Amino acid sequence: MHLRPVQFVDAPFAYDDGAVARLAGGMQWFAAYEVKESGAKRIVPVAEIAALGARAAMLHARFVAPRPPLALGERTLRFDQPVLAAILNVTPDSFSDGGTHRDDPAAAASAGMDMASAGAALIDVGGESTRPGAAAVWEEDEAARVVPVIERLARAGALVSIDTRKALVMERALAAGAAIVNDVSALLWDTRAVDVVARAGCPVIVMHSPDPEKGGHGTTIYRDVAVEVFDWLDARIEALVAAGVDRSRIIVDPGIGFGKSLQDNLALINALAMFHGLGCAIMLGASRKRLIGALSNEAPVGERLGGSVALALKGAEAGVQVLRVHDVAETLQALRVWRGLRDRAFVG
Incomplete structure (x- = not known):
């Protein structure tokens, strides 16, 4: 059922x-x-x-059940309304902003603080692209990319998550001031990752993909994509809880664009409210993704703002707690209008 x-x-x-x-x-x-x-x-x-x-x-x-807020040092991440996680890639090859902040930690951190000032509750820092066909990055190189940026952001007071599949990068990022691990492989890529997260006691974002150990972009035929993704995440949550990860500190991500067709992605987005049945906060990462281009005359990545905002609002309507986005100011403006409409409807 x-x-x-x-x-x-x-x-x-x-x-x-x-x-x-x-x-x-x-x-x-x-x-x-x-x-x-x-x-x-x-x-x-x-x-x-x-x-x-x-x-x-x-x-x-x-x-x-209300999702309890996450107390993270001097910062608290609340889940009673949608919050934004800003995407900050320090990579040469990410699908949207690859190369923008390469080899310049100060500029990358400044861009991250600009996004925090614009209203992002969380800055999600990544040092390895997970787009289809992206080259693997040696863990030491990945750590060298992200650590100087995280240190600067944390010193400036930003709440930071580390977007990585590698245990060594998780360890160094957490030591540098990151508070949350965001792993597209749901802690399955690196055999040490679960232990790192459990020992740190930090929140973790676990994402669905059909073959997380191989990169996350395998081809799968789903009979009912929402049910199958739900069941996969449910089993993964239970495995992490058994390994010592606190369920209240797990955030789930249905993995839009990872090993899923356009129709699969649309079905998942329409079924987002179902994932509250996992008992965890939900993150939606659909910003600038391929499905927007597929539905808008193959609009290139830089011309997908309207679609990204539409998907963020769809997530808000479904009660998604964390929206992972590139365009912070524009998305926040849309959410404020949405919130105003919600408030007015509530009072009649």
């Missing part, structure tokens, strides 16, 4: 007690679930979901 919240409502006080539920402690309320079971779908009101048995009750409890 899998559940997806549906029938979202503007204001809960217009309904009888128990008729609507708040989604993950955020800004959305919903009145029903789409229930998938044995290949069939049906709509069940929130008030009747407990009658479906223990699994339905367990999933419902995960859907409605």
